[in-house]
Amino acid sequence: MSGAGDLLLDVQGLEVDIPVAGGTLHAVRGVSLSARRGETLCIVGESGCGKSLTSLALMGLLPASAKRRAERLSLAGEDLMSASPRRLRALRGDRMAMVFQDPMTCLNPSLTIGDQLTETFLRHGKGNRRAARDRAVALLERVGMAAATNRLGQYPHQLSGGLRQRVVIAMALMCGPDLVLADEPTTALDATIQLGILQLLAELQREMHMALVLVTHDLGIVARIADRVAVMYAGEVVEEGPASIVFGAPRHPYTRGLMDCIPQPGRTAPGTRLGTIPGMVPSLVGDLRGCSFRGRCPYAMPVCAEPVAVRDGPDGHAWRCVLPGETLVRAA
């Protein structure tokens, strides 16, 4: 675990509602998260669990139809809920930056790498063109791109997927942000390229003493890079804590179920069946009461239909389940 830096991102009771035909979709339901400087927090979950909407809500980038509420949403002590759009624009790209999944769609195909890198820097008034250019070259070199000066004149299509993602990361770092939010930054890449990008993110996070919030569906990535993990299901954080505890001794049946679903070389014998999570995610339209996982949970009891309180364990480990103390073991 990295040392306890100051609390940088503090989110309490975040809700995101999206109006849909036939009601309101409660996509994010009472999510509380925090990230300190020098810490990597991973938000993990399957499609539709609300992890991407959570990250967009933090950045204030939700679609116009979505409604955001929160008891608290602050960056370095500054309240983001009451911040003006102008102030938010000043913070985004400067104090908090985002790395998106697909580098082909978040880079402008008609502008050079150099233009796109320097734009944020100039826009936030960090210095003149000369300084912006120097910073861009330095960062491109830092993210492992050879011949950085020549890259400035290149267009995105001239780069491979892995290099484009390196450019996007360099872009996010131009103003030296306190917080970097990365939403599935390596999902579009090959495993060998993915590893390089993850190593780079981890190094930069340490070097620049940033908070890194990484959103992914891949438990392997989470286990290897996270200091702390938040597991999301149906719009809620169902388990949260230090990666070693959440993966070593998961307390929520959904976390346990997810871990049993993935084949592990050397441990899953050829031809053995994997664990499964039967059933489907409940509809998030309308009112939901009780544990959202109870319809698929092998341990479900009548009491699960009542609202479930969050339980706390040591080292900031918390989970939303009524099951008594003992660790869940893998079903034989």
Added chain:
Amino acid sequence: MSAIPPILELRGVHKRYTVGAGMLARRRTLTAVAGVSLKVDRGEVLGLVGESGCGKSTLARMMLGLEEPSEGEVLLDGRPIGSLGRLERGRLVQPVFQDPYSSLNPRRNVAAIIGLPLAVHGVGTAAERRDAVEEMLGLVGLAPRHAEAFPSQLSGGQRQRVAIARALVLRPTLVVCDEPTSALDVSVQSQILNLLLDLREKLGLSYLFISHNLAVVQMLAGRVAAMYLGRVVEEGVAERVLGHPRHPYTAALLASVLTPDPSLGLPEMRLGTAFPNPLSVPPGCAFHPRCPAVFDRCPREAPALLPCPEGGRAACHLVEQPEGGPPPAGLVQAA
């Protein structure tokens, strides 16, 4: 000649494309597949692994008869694929593709999608086809009520079950699965992988299973072939190839598998970042610009795919001359 020919055999298969559109652009040849020889025996699962652009999907398309090789032969059940009629071919080999969102016709219901191969080939009467569809639904774990549903009403996992049912309705011997679970969530992926294992046992199927996820391949495949820039660089029994890889590329692929083990941290990446470009394949061993064990011979001379002492084949100079150069055992990295 043995009595039973392998269900699929590739002999020195090449596929070249001419690229370079536009008035001024020079025409260039892209070699997607460069001399691949492989076979899949009946009842066997061959895993095919490699990064994007290594030619694995082009190879799959040639096995399905969707592309013709520029050179070399594709044999299904011992006969050249071009000599087979469409129905004959369809009864031997069928595909399951990656994305069940784009591989199913959104305007047809599930029964029509699964029954289409039968209807196209005029197999059986309408009533027999209905029975066959119903049987398929049960086989892949869908309820009879799903027959009337449209793809948009199904989840990703259900759609992939429909795609599998459609592939099996002609009762093929070989199913070519091209990244069948990459678009799915992990909890759905495990259901589909279990289903593929069950179906193989029940129907005695052979799979050619293409995936970039070595953990998935390890669970399913009896034999594994690794491809790099259009060539097979290592091939053999899965236990040997994935347990003791002899080619540095296979070792690197294995090292990049991230298991959910927080005590391990991120493994060290020993591969160079030079992106493999099929339009300019490096001379000698195509892998040498990224290889952690490269030596003077590699850029000069392309290694042949030769038998390894431990079994299987590998295309690496280190394997050819075990007494010279750095010890190949040093390449094996614990996952």
